[in-house]
Amino acid sequence: MRFTLYYHPLASFCHKVLISVYDNAIPFTPVIVDLADETSQEAFRKIWPPLKFPVLVDAVSSETIAESASIILYLDAVAQPATRMATAKPWQATMWDRLFDDMLQLPMQKIVIDSLRPADVRDPHGVTEARENLVRAYAFFEQRTPETGFWLGPQFSLADCSAVPALFWSDTVNPLGDSYPKLKDYFNRLKQRPSVARVLREAEPYFHMFPLEPKPAI
Numbered sequence: 001m002r003f004t005l006y007y008h009p010l011a012s013f014c015h016k017v018l019i020s021v022y023d024n025a026i027p028f029t030p031v032i033v034d035l036a037d038e039t040s041q042e043a044f045r046k047i048w049p050p051l052k053f054p055v056l057v058d059a060v061s062s063e064t065i066a067e068s069a070s071i072i073l074y075l076d077a078v079a080q081p082a083t084r085m086a087t088a089k090p091w092q093a094t095m096w097d098r099l100f101d102d103m104l105q106l107p108m109q110k111i112v113i114d115s116l117r118p119a120d121v122r123d124p125h126g127v128t129e130a131r132e133n134l135v136r137a138y139a140f141f142e143q144r145t146p147e148t149g150f151w152l153g154p155q156f157s158l159a160d161c162s163a164v165p166a167l168f169w170s171d172t173v174n175p176l177g178d179s180y181p182k183l184k185d186y187f188n189r190l191k192q193r194p195s196v197a198r199v200l201r202e203a204e205p206y207f208h209m210f211p212l213e214p215k216p217a218i
């Protein structure tokens with residue numbers, strides 16, 4: 001098999017890549033990384049010492065690619081997929097990718113990671129700020145979600161792959177509620193796409209590992 005993907009089914013940044021490979025039926029060897037397991041961690045350290053996933057290894061080019069968006073763009077370039085995730089305007093796709101990561105994933109991670117800290121070193125002020133940032137981001141994305149059209153651009157793209165985990169996990173820690181109807185409709189459309197539904201279904205058996213209540217739900 002040409003491509004090997006190192007990932008975890010629950011990990012939000014891995015969802016971006018999984019959606020793109022499932023969407024284009026790109027075959028790959030899956031390697032689930034369990035950082036809590038010493039053997040798995042040491043095996044992965046040899047592949048990628050920073051121990052951050054997803055990571056893709058291409059046996060043909062011998063390249064090791066990290067960073068979810070870079071992996072998606074790499075596969076776009078070498079695997080000749082039917083749906084080009086970079087689209088004809090790659091700067092737009094990467095702009096949305098950065099916005100979803102920076103404006104939703106980062107504050108969402110702050111809230112989750114803080115809950116894993118010992119009680120005496122938690123950062124309640126930082127968590128309140130992160131929640132405020134999520135609400136500001138929801139309002140921004142609500143305003144920018146196109147009035148017409150199915151996806152963020154003229155076709156399903158990297159932008160939409162990035163939107164899924166950003167919205168899914170942010171909605172889990174700080175529910176969207178009913179104040180953002182366009183964004184919510186877009187999120188619901190995303191969840192119906194077969195590649196997205198498959199990624200969320202594969203994550204579901206691990207939902208109990210999520211440290212906050214309520215647990216995620218599809």
Ligand SMILES: N[C@@H](CCC(=O)N[C@@H](CS)C(=O)NCC(=O)O)C(=O)O
Nearest residue numbers: 011012013014051052053054067068
């Ligand atoms: N910017 C990176 C972020 C990668 C990242 O933070 N991955 C998380 C999983 S979603 C991870 O590796 N966590 C393990 C750790 O930080 O120890 C990307 O887009 O791939």
